[in-house]
Amino acid sequence: MNSSLNLLNIACIGCGVIGAGWIARFIENGVNVSIFDPGPKAELNVKRTLENAETAYANLTSIPRIKKGTISFKKSINEAVKNVDLIIESVPERVDIKQKVYSEIEQYCDKSTLITSSTSGIMPSELQKNLKSPDRFYVGHPFNPVYLLPLVEIVGGRNTSKATISRAKSIYKQIGMHPVHIKKEIDAFVADRLLEAIWRESLWLIKDGICTTAELDDIVRFGFGLRYAQMGVFDTYRVAGGDAGMRHFMAQFGPCLKWPWTKLMNVPEFNAELVELISSQSDEQSGHLNIREMERLRDSNLIEILKGLKKNNWGAGKNLRDYEASLKAFNDKNTSTTNMESNTIKTLKTRVPSDWVDYNGHMNEARYLDCFCEATDQFMKIIGCDADYVKKGGSYFTVETHIRHMAETKIGESLSIETQLISGTGKKMHLFHTMRNSSNVITATGEHMLIHVSLKTRSASEPSSNILKNLSTIFNRHSKLPWPKGLGNAINNPKPDQSFKE
Ligand SMILES: NC(=O)c1ccc[n+]([C@@H]2O[C@H](COP(=O)([O-])OP(=O)(O)OC[C@H]3O[C@@H](n4cnc5c(N)ncnc54)[C@H](O)[C@@H]3O)[C@@H](O)[C@H]2O)c1
Structure with missing residues (x-):
């Protein structure tokens, strides 16, 4: 209780x-x-x-x-x-x-x-x-x-x-x-009055053949519906009025109240008294924020809503996901996956969004792991452990991870990861990721030990011959590279502090 x-x-x-x-x-x-x-x-x-x-x-x-x-x-x-x-x-x-x-x-x-x-x-x-x-x-x-x-x-x-x-x-x-x-x-009451106005207008728009139900729903959920979830009617229009705020917005759009922009033609008289009533209440509601601050809040709220929808691959979130996929395809087409100098494989290119940054003003350590996981996923796809392979019941599970944080990473910085295969025979796959910023400075390294598993038995199993062949081809190249600095610092190299022994 x-x-x-x-x-x-x-x-x-x-x-x-x-x-x-x-x-x-x-x-x-x-x-x-x-x-x-x-x-x-x-x-x-x-x-x-x-x-x-x-x-x-x-x-x-x-x-x-x-x-x-x-x-x-x-x-x-x-x-x-x-x-x-x-x-x-x-x-x-x-x-x-x-x-x-x-x-x-x-x-x-x-x-x-x-x-x-x-x-x-x-x-x-x-x-x-x-x-x-x-x-x-x-x-x-x-x-x-x-x-x-x-x-x-x-x-x-x-x-x-x-x-x-x-x-x-x-x-x-x-x-x-x-x-x-x-x-x-x-x-x-209030909410159903607003909903009824939209509902009644919607029925007319469909009946008059102006749009279909699907088109009308898209118009709500890809546009003003997203804004309403975070700033309602009046704050949204206050921001739309720019620096001059609500009074300016009303002066600009007030006269349209008389135009046939809706079937609801019973409108309050647009006069100075109405402008004052709305504007003074709006000032009381949000006058403590300037328009720039409200714009930034609005944008940040919209980003979080869009990201939430992206997770569910729904509406405006699906739109964002498709947009990202097309950007990624463009990048992949225009970037060689192999770095000719080091011969390692490029597995990630990303930028640091604001919500990856913590109270210290730099990228939170959990986000480094996210990036290295994505790099591992990309490497798995390259060797043939892709969605189809996983569907058939095989995959790799990470059994050990070691991350070294070497330089601060701030909002908006571009990051890229290159991956070197350390070993990849039998059920084991040992990867070493190097993360760099746009000035080519190493910001972090991530080392993963993975074991191939059968998703049916959830226990270790041999990968397919195709995967083993691809690993062997990559290993032949990567084994000629020098071992990356920091390799094995933690994995399989325990150094317990003897001074704490009783
Ligand atoms: N559905 C909505 O989105 C929504 C939203 C807000 C408010 N409301 C309001 O909530 C109320 C209920 O709406 P609903 O959508 O849940 O309806 P509903 O038809 O889903 O449920 C009504 C329930 O009342 C029961 N019932 C009927 N007579 C009864 C009685 N004499 N004693 C006890 N139970 C009885 C029925 O068996 C039924 O399970 C309505 O007043 C409605 O306006 C509905």
Whole structure:
């Protein structure tokens, strides 16, 4: 149990898409959840969502987490809502069903228990109107998947107390969420108003044959969707206004409000009062940063988002991956892989991005290992241990590594690695990588001992005859080279400090 979370037990009434998401978020944060849902697929749905959430949380953070809460399915609302601190209703979006559920809840729950609805847009005043204690009722509107997306819109009705809103905010903060209190009740609240505007405009664009659903989705995910994830609507336009910021942006684009750029032609009057309202709030929001700082933050955020998407080979990330592959193919075509002077093999060319640099202002040691691993992978491909070979069940595993750090490497520096084969007979392969910067200074060396393995038995095995032949050809050249300086400094050369012996 999270010692700071003053909440032990909650109830979830309705566990479809959203209810199951809430259950996952709460049990992952140590809270016990009792559940009521008469639907035939409820238990299976919860099980699947909990599995997804478990994988998600394991990948989201490496910080050890608190002990999970428990779940228990109950046969009635009566059984589910006894002795709980919070009751979350996530039943279908119909006022009559929701109000019926509340009247039953109120019969059986404690007087102090908070009651909340996940409704996407029904006003809380409407939902709470038949409650005996409406002060403890509010809307907590989440976003799918609830266990991952932090936003929850909190909306009180006419009779919701201030204490209820403040208690709700504190609960969501303690389970890793970002509550935003919507102070004026309005149909569909804020998020769904924005989403509805995009949804309605999208339907027109498809219906009028302007673009297909796939093209429209690409327009969102390759462009402004990426910006919205990190700076929202107003900060994005503040930066777009350049040094003059939001006032300039509004002066430039304000008059288009009257142009037929959307089907939503009911627009606020563009006047000095509107410009002042928006600009002064924008100044309050981000006036502490100048536009250059905001641009740099935006770029850095976008880079991290694009890299994250690249890992999943998805959307704009796939685009980046394809772009990198074409750059690499161009480089490979225009660079000989063999250094004629030293006869070693060029296995990597790279530049140091900003996130490789640590608090000392130089490349972090883990990144040297990344580079040497890439160089080894490239060498493996050259000798025939490529993706097809691995698919057939053979590969090399690294059994020992030794890295020597010899010169500092800073952001933006170009690095290249040359690889010398030290030995490559039988199951063993011994590689020595030399990393240089653009001034030809050796910045590091990496020595790897690898063993060929069968991926079926996960134990040592002979490589294919083709690999052995390629290794032998390379070895014939490389064995004529002098041994690199630093070779064997650690591998197979232990020098324990005798002075520590008892
Ligand atoms: N799906 C979304 O993206 C989303 C996002 C935010 C909020 N919401 C809101 O969350 C609520 C639930 O939506 P959902 O998408 O999870 O719907 P859903 O259809 O997936 O789930 C509704 C669940 O309620 C159960 N149910 C029906 N009557 C019940 C009753 N009397 N008592 C207990 N359980 C009952 C059903 O068996 C079902 O499992 C709605 O108010 C919706 O507007 C949905």
